Amino acid sequence: MTSKAKCSIVGLLLLGAAVSSGCGSNESSRQNPDQAAAPAAAMTLFTCANEKTEQALVANFTQSHPGSKIDVFRAPTGQLNARIAGDVRAGGLTADVIWACDPLTMSSYAGQGLINSWKPTNAGAIPTRYQTADYVGAHLLYVVAVVHKGVPPPSSWADLTKPEYEDAVALPSPGFAASALGLLGYFAATPGYGLDYYKALKANGAVQVNTPDEVLTGVASGTYKAGITLANSAYAAQKKGSPIEIAWPQPGAVAVYGPIAVTTKKDVSPISEDFVTYVSSREGQAAIAETGVYVTMEGVAGPPIPDGAPIVSPDWPALSADTSSLLQQYRAIYGG
């Protein structure tokens, strides 16, 4: 080996070592931001709301509350759950506020005593179907049907089991996406549908993918002709030019609300309640809607909802008691 080559190797190793020791000492000498005694106006938000929405709300809030600071942990529900489970076992929750993407997740946090049953005074302006005694819904997801351009849109969910959609429908998996689980819960409890609906879809050649976004991508690119996905992402893709049509089939698009609540963390930040109040206020709701997401408050314009579009809600408490048996029945049909 030449000395030049030797130098390269030794140099590489040294560079790495220098970098690593630098990063190690920086990190260990700095107190953990989540757990150190926080300045009075700092809080930690755990959320699965999308980055644009969460950032807009945090920016607006910190601007109108000078001196306040919000650390955000944003991740899909799976990672969020794992982080919270890890935190709880590592000495306690580090989040002051949790903003979830579906009521089932929040109801089990509440069941474990992680949620403070405090609601903002302005919660009264939000429909009762989007809140419980413990928490209030901040944003909404609508589960709708989507078809590739040129394919006739279904007018009812049952249409997807007809021959014109044979071998062409994609469903999101309830094992991965809470919105799909909400849909499963709704169909299971609806006369004329039930688990038989899923069997009929399967018999018609429907396949499951993991997330509503994968459905949307698959339908837009023509891998599937039709699918079940979320309205806000579908309208956003359509606006950009994706060749899709969106349908709100009978008996209705399934509404899934994303609840927000203050946690039972010890020494919870004093601005936690202010933040929740802001998110459920008219300005907060308008700020969410501006990022292309539906909100729970009526009269705040978000992404499109066609006139007279039917909307339904699952019976969340009943569904949360029944989740594992429903999933088991679903998996018997689709695997996964």
Added chain:
Amino acid sequence: MARRVRGAPVEPLAAGVVLLLAAALVGLPIARLVQTAAEAGAGAAVRTLSAPGIGTALRNTLVLAVVVTVVAVPAGAAMALCLRRADVPCRGFLRVAVLLPVLVPPFVLGYSWTQAYGRAGFTDAVLDIHWPGVLGPLGVVVVLVANAAPIAYLLTAVGLATRAEPDLERAARASGASSLASLRTVTLPLLRPALAAAGLLTFVATLESFAVPQVMGAPAGFTTITTRIYSDLALASEPAAFVEAVTLALGLVALAAFVLTPADLVLAPRLRATRTAQAAGGTTVGPTTWAGRLVAAGLAGYLVLTVALPLLALVAAALTRAVGLPPTPGNWSLDNFREVLNPTMRAALGHSLILSAAAATLLAGLGGLVAAIERRPGGRGIGTLITLTFALPGSTLAVALLIAYGRWIGGTLALILLAYLAKLWALAHRPLAGALDRLPPAELQAARASGAALAAAVRTVVLRPLAPALLGAWLLVFLTALHEVTMSSLLYGSRSQTLAVVVLNSQELGQVGSTAALAVILTVLLLPALPVWWLIRRLQVRHAAGVGSAVGSEPAGVR
């Protein structure tokens, strides 16, 4: 083995450091997971493991791991052996090109292959041919093989660089052995440790693979233990589902231990040898032949199918304004790139690069130490131990580290670095273990006895013959850490965002175009990493050239 060298206390110190780190990075986290599962009681564990669908998922996982290993390792080894032939045209380019798949982030593999070969995909649009099985078990196998083969190639090539005895091969040929016979009796036996390392790494990596089975297996209802674990985590706001995920992950660890223990304790020591560090010349130049051209054409075709087309689909998605529009110039736009090139992405890229380089550098050293220690009678099994965390799915390992160390360093880069060290230690150790024969302890002792300072002895006796293996290990760890999504996206804090966070943010915004753009940026950014590999080859050539000019002057080359 006796240590009679002056100033030898370095050795027990090194062993102590490795044991301590193994306890901290592997022992404690796994113990905390066992504790979490045990708190729920034995009944819960039995219920989890006997739940409907778990048997199928387990069978799928095992069959997948066996099939991918059995196909990818010989394929990778064959590529390395083919590219050793002096008569292959464009050999330098091909040697780098076969490594390209490791540059493509795994989180876009499912999408890029579907777009290349699926219904309404690339081949469907151009040739009216699509592959219906791409979304199903066969697709999962093909994509995993295409991505494991380069790693097997790398390990074999490192093995060839550090273990090959071209003089023996030439002697065999000169004594009348056919090229096949010399391959069977000389080359392959010498490569056994490298092939064993490649096999075990591929097996364990397939056991814990998640992104590809998840995206490509779901439409066919194909589940593995890892997809089941992720599904449990999605529901893990319920403590029972969380415990179920942990129990399944421990099951995967047990499965890996079941396969690794006999392989490491019984098989591996028999494959080892101690040989002189005197390198024999290997690389020769010669005229290209029709057989060489055939090899080059075959490899080029393989690369077009496994790398070029999926990558092209990815670039098309990144450049197209909206999902589903034809990738014609009228629909081209740089919006997707603009969307991901934001300040968050730049900060995250910085963090990821630092973390990956740090992990790769530390692990190149730690992997070498483990490879040395496990050759001692008392050190057997340490290699198995540190491979257990490689078998643990990232999500579960991250939770384990959070439980073990979160209260002190939660949300910092330090915790993410610990996760990378714990997860990827085996990835650095195995290539080195497969190459360590070149390090006869007597030579280090001789250097020290002759008065060389420790640093000088290590530099001249240890680093020189091991350079290709060290660089190979460094490269593998660096790339894997940079592409890692599950662990850092679960462990990050407000000042320690990694690329994983950016990837998930863009995925969750539902725009596959920006995720594709991110993947393209990463791939292009990493292209300069491949010359590191080229450097390895250069080292080898110079190494050889320095040994004996007689070797280089042989015209026909070694087949």
